[in-house]
Amino acid sequence: MxxxxxxxxxxxxxxxxxxxxxxxxxxxxxxxxxxxxxxxxxxxxxxxxxxxxxxxxxxxxxxxxxxxxxxxxxxxxxxxxxxxxxxxxxxxxxxxxxxxxxxxxxxxxxxxxxxxxxxxxxxxxxxxxxxxxxxxxxxxxxxxxxxxxxIPRNASRLAKRRDKEASRLRVNGTRRGVVAVIDPKVPGYPPTSALGSVLGPPQDNDELAALLGRRTGNLIPTATVFSELARRSDLDRRWLKSVLPKASAFLYVGHVSVGQDLTSSGASSALHLCCVDDTGQHDPLTAGEILSDEEFVFPEHVAFIGCGSGTDHTFLEPMGLSLAAHLRGAQYVIAASWTIPTDSYLPSTPLRRLILAADEALDSSNPARAMNLWQRDRAEAWFRDGHVKDTPLLWAAMHTFVR
Structure with missing residues (x-):
């Protein structure tokens, strides 16, 4: 039990x-x-x-x-x-x-x-x-x-063996900050392009401004209004490695790339941060890099709100961002098993409601239970009213991965 x-x-x-x-x-x-x-x-x-x-x-x-x-x-x-x-x-x-x-x-x-x-x-x-x-x-x-x-039993055993090292690398003391990467600017991609904005131009009265209200003084990066939190251009892999050990949770909202067929490797699944390579081209952060870099230390609670961020198990050899996070210290990872529609395509704001639900779940001692209760409420509303704001195309996509 x-x-x-x-x-x-x-x-x-x-x-x-x-x-x-x-x-x-x-x-x-x-x-x-x-x-x-x-x-x-x-x-x-x-x-x-x-x-x-x-x-x-x-x-x-x-x-x-x-x-x-x-x-x-x-x-x-x-x-x-x-x-x-x-x-x-x-x-x-x-x-x-x-x-x-x-x-x-x-x-x-x-x-x-x-x-x-x-x-x-x-x-x-x-x-x-x-x-x-x-x-x-x-x-x-x-x-x-x-x-x-x-997650697969061999990955779970490996993750548990690595937990001691992850604990050593985490910053001493109570980890209270929440790392929130919200719709980061991808270098070289205008807002309306393929890797452009997923939330649209940030407004300080945005529904997601509730993230700041819930986490006054505990957000990383520091922000006082929503426009200072979303669409930032300074959140790269170096910054991420430096702040994750200080955090109690990690919320990512943005673009995710995954392989398109079973012959692809889940290690190529990637987060699109504000990173560039030596030539100035955009350089995504892959699951493979997270696995190979011991400086990555994830908090125990993680949410990747991005298209296909939880497709690790669709590959013949399971791998992806969820497993990479588990193998770097995470205990619970909330992620999407298919493409998530943005609010620009739907009436109301179901994506924003999903983001806020995931953020609240990260505060729970059991994020899987918290997400299930929210999904249960959404299902009840969908079967009762049939409103597109409760479409299962969003809430039913979310899985919580555990060891």
């Missing part, structure tokens, strides 16, 4: 067939079930149709318009898909045990999931499980469990 909470661990494996294995912590017996071979194609079709990841020759706007008319376009379509997905992924034996052991949701279970490449982008917050083995009543999986994505 974790703090008195029951822990259920799931493993997905895929090859010529797909399997799920699960075990309750503290019990020797494991359970396994072969999944329908068609499930893999169902997931791939969903990713192709429903997610706003741009296809070849498709613009970002075209990709979003496609997604807004796909399987997540309406509450009913989302509910139907979430039910089909739950039935395909989670055997009845598992879900009934989950409901029973959670006291019908009175004490949510901690569910840690080891995903396979195809399962890496599953929107767990949308899954709707049957509440009775032979009935038609359904409820959200998040009514009975807090869901987190577990």
């Amino acid at each position: 974790v703090g008195g909470q029951q822990v259920l661990t799931l493993w997905f494996a895929e090859g010529s067939t797909c399997w799920i294995t699960w075990r309750w912590e503290g019990e020797e017996d494991a359970h396994a079930s072969r999944l329908d071979p068609a499930l893999r194609q169902t997931l791939l079709n969903f990713y192709e149709q429903a997610l706003p990841n741009a296809r070849p020759a498709e613009s970002a706007e075209e990709a979003l318009n496609r997604a807004l008319s796909g399987p997540l376009a309406s509450p009913q379509e989302s509910a139907d898909f979430g039910a089909r997905l739950a039935d395909g992924l989670l055997p009845t034996e598992l879900t009934q045990a989950l409901i029973r052991r959670s006291g019908n949701g009175a004490e949510r279970v901690c569910m840690k999931i080891h995903v396979s490449p195809t399962a890496a982008r599953i929107p767990w917050g949308l899954l709707r499980i049957q509440t009775e083995a032979a009935g038609n009543q359904r409820a959200l999986l998040l009514d009975f469990a807090y869901v987190a994505i577990a």
